[in-house]
Amino acid sequence: MRKKFSASLVALSFVLTSSITAVAQDANYSNKNALPEIGVVASDAISLDKEMIVGDAVMRQMRGQSPVISDPVLDEYLQDVGNRLVVHADNAKFPFEFFWVNNDAINAFAFFGGHIGVHTGLMRRAENESELASVLAHEISHVTQRHIARRMQAQQRSSPLALASLIGGVLIAMANPEAGIAAMQAGSAASAQLQIDYTRSNEQEADRIGIAMLARAGFDPNAAASFFSTMAEEYRMVSRPPARLLTHPLTESRIADARNRAGDYPRRYLPINKQFELAKARIKARYSFEPDYAVEYYEAAVEQNVQRSKEASLYGLALAYMRDDKTEKAKKIMDELIAGDSSNLFYLDAMTDIHISLGEPLKAVNLLKPHVTHNPRNQVLALNQANAYISAQNYDEAISLLKDFLLVNKDYQIAHQLMSEAYQKSKRFSQMHQSKAEVYALYGAYNRAVDELQYAYNFAGDDHLIKQRIRARIKQFRDQEERLERL
Template identity: 35%
Template sequence: MRISSLLTAIGLALLLSPPPTYADVSNLDLPDFGDSAGSIISPQMEQRIGEAFMRSVRKNATIYDDPEVEAYIQSLGYRLVSNSDDTSQSYTFFVVKDEMINAFAAPGGIIGINSGVIINARTESELAGVVAHEIAHITQRHLARMFEVQQNMSMPMLASMIGSILLTIINPAAGQAALTAVAGAQAQYGINFTRANEQEADRIGMKILARSDFDPGGMAGFFERLQRSSRYYKGNAPEFLRTHPLTSNRIAEARARAEEYPPIVPDETESFELIRMKILANSGKNAREAVSRLKEILDDAENKQIIPARYGYAVALTNARQFDKAQQQIDILLQHDDEKPAFLLAAARLQAEQQNYGEALAIYERMQQLYPDYRPLVLARADTLLDAGQPAEARGVLRQYGRSNPTDHQYYELLSQAESQAGNKIEGDIAQAEYLYLIGDTSLAIERLKHTQRQPGINYYQQQRIDARLNQYQEELELRRELQI
């Protein structure tokens, strides 16, 4: 786990105390949850911090907003969480678009996985091992415990550290240098403290891995390959190795611990390879390079790898607008499985990219019967309806989904377009403000709602909703200013 993620809890919790006076941390009136860390920063406070932190990450880092990638990493994450010792914490799992190998945890159950981890994992058990390790950091409350250890740090130093948190996610080397510059000996103490955390996260993470029917050796296997490959980095090792220090003893302990579990046949999903290939198809300098890369993978693929490689190749061909070749690959995929969500979405997207909206929507209609309320389908269908000039239909699809499912920034982005294009400008503005807020542009969200308040035709119900949201946005803005994020 990266140092900055641990230090987030330190500075953010202190900065939540009411300004302008900075009360001593021992005077914070927080509930005791049965351990010393719980008396310093409560789970509720961590959740609030995490939500604000996530919005800042969305504003400053490049997140994989592909609904299928998001659905997969959330599914994998919650499969692991359901087998942890603490299932009360809510989590947000997301993928950072960065081929550097790294992962991190932050307050409030925020877990980020770089796309480089998915690309370089050879099995789903290896990826699950990394995610389980980060989950263990949260279930063991390492964030809050680090705060307890560092509670005597000065406020200016803490504020400086907070400013480098997001920088560390976006530019790990620069962020780490910033932390070192402001923290000095305190940061070194934090490094020493986290070594024990890393060992505990390995142990607890492996237990979660085994309970979830993954190969317990996946964690050690990933660590071993990382250590071997680091010899070729010539001083520029993967960020994971710098923030999750690997030693021969640590890897040996992980391997020995894995061997204590009874042999199992891991329950790995085909979705892992499909998502891995999709990420590869969307990586590289340009679409043509991705096509070449995926063609090589397909040509070299064996047995069970052929279908995922073909799928990645089809995605790359679509990106490169080589539609005829993409159709050939998708036809083969659908002959293999004509109900696979990934294949159907790829087929519909191929039609939509050629402006064959009727054909695309027909595929979505069939999918709706098979997978109602599947988020990637809902968003893709609404987007295609908008492109086809059917905003009222898009609005209906989104509103129906939103009545019984969690909503997010992509949902509100599409809803804003649908409402506006359907002639409901005020509702469109309200949805746009929600979108801006969720991606971290809180100031713009406030401006949008204040502008909307002055529009003719606004009704009482809309005014009450706007007033409530403005109050929440203002509180969020003040919180982020205090946190310097």
């Protein structure tokens, strides 16, 4: 779906980053411009309302151009870990959104409006959930302390949206280097990336606040130092460090300081976290490894029991078999796993895909039904059940479930895609085009969204109420574009 409008978004990214060279000339600051330590004072640089608007615009751009993963199971897991930290954060002014980027680099990044991206490569290298949480806590601290806004405040000659647009282009380069190179040529990419490098004081502040948050949330406060050490050791001999180390410089003194700060809190020896191991296995089997290698890797892991969690190894092997079109082998494994943990969302998701693949969608419906009844707005349960209903040609049930889900998850891409599919297969073309419009809007492609709504209008016939709603939505999309221009 991205490919249909990726060219226009590359052009947009190029426009947004056109001010890179001018801004880069001001990258070095003297001591007189040292930033204050209280994050909320940056409100005169950009208000919280505008920060939300700009963050939403950047997120839409990233969905369209970078390899953002739409995976309900992984999204649910990452959001859960993030939320467990956010409830212990100070100055959390808005809901946080955590998302995955399919990139093997060790990296994570934060930007306006509480958006935090995590590369799959970082998850692959993390040894335990506390190490993952230590990175999230650090990025949450950058947001709550408003470090980007404070940088803008110091950079008086740049308007808020000019720098925010610049950051948007650089974030895309970080998430997808190929797209970034296409959008930022002539040697400006390297200097542009420096624009979101945080000052040493910002990094120290984020480390300090993040480790305290980590401890309050019940994670091991020593995890930050241990993950720092892992990164430093892995890249000690390479000529070019990963993006994470370029944007978050890692020195021996910083590692030592993290260890010292962790010493202020009691050490926690936590057991192996099953959900973390399953999420890590899913990333390897579905996103990091090629299908053939994934099968070999997890067959060896199961045979040799090299993974810390046998269940995670079996789960990874089942996913690898599914990618390699060995569905019956996958089903045999998943039958065993789900018998021992019938409410596990990772397992329910895999079993749904297996039943649909085998042409048995009603088995998936019945498997999920009691769980959906208990928790109807859980994204894993609701979206899998909707997918199963569509496969069973029960479009009304799918649409009803998705409408309810979208009431509280209005920006969830897969839900709109499933809704569009259900409407298309049930030959409700006006509603189908309306759902497609919502998908395009999530990518920031408002012109394409308006086109879809105009198609929807033509299919609406004599239904004046639907036509009125479509006209209102067209106006909303155009107003959103104009609002960004006015900023």
